[in-house]
Amino acid sequence: MSKGRVNGFALPFRVGRFIPMGCHTMNNLTSKDIQETIGHTAILRPEWLRIPDTIRYSGIGRSSLYTLIGDGKIRSVSIRKRGAVKGIRLISVDSIDSYLNSLSEAQCDNSRANSGESTND
Secondary structure (H helix, E strand, C coil): CEEEEECCEEEEEEECCCCCCCCCCHHHCCHHHHHHHHHHCCCCCCCEEEHHHHHHHHCCCHHHHHHHHHHCCCCEEEECCCCCCCCEEEEEHHHHHHHHHHHHHHHHHHHHHHHCCCCCC
16 A cells, blocks of 8 residues: 555545545546545544644643643653754643543532532442
8 A cells, every 4th residue: 555646646645445446546536536535544543743733632722731741741752853952842642631531520520519419429
């Protein structure tokens, strides 16, 4: 399987056994064929996101993200050359999800406690 090109544009996915039966080469793909192919491939969930993507994904602002990273509540890595000041900061999607889920659970527990519901059922 290899990535292909359609009308000079690179496809963002690998095309292989899921190519519709009427297509024998990459040059014969139509937009309908591409849509059918995309429909049969698994949606990939990234493990790491850059800061702008993390902001869009989570809704957490840039300053708050760096505060959470500093507090150790969200995992991140910085990729840079030795001795370089600038680099690429990547944020773990799993740690974002865990953090947001813990906030959600804490808020649910607080609302139950305030309403008088018992959490020991």
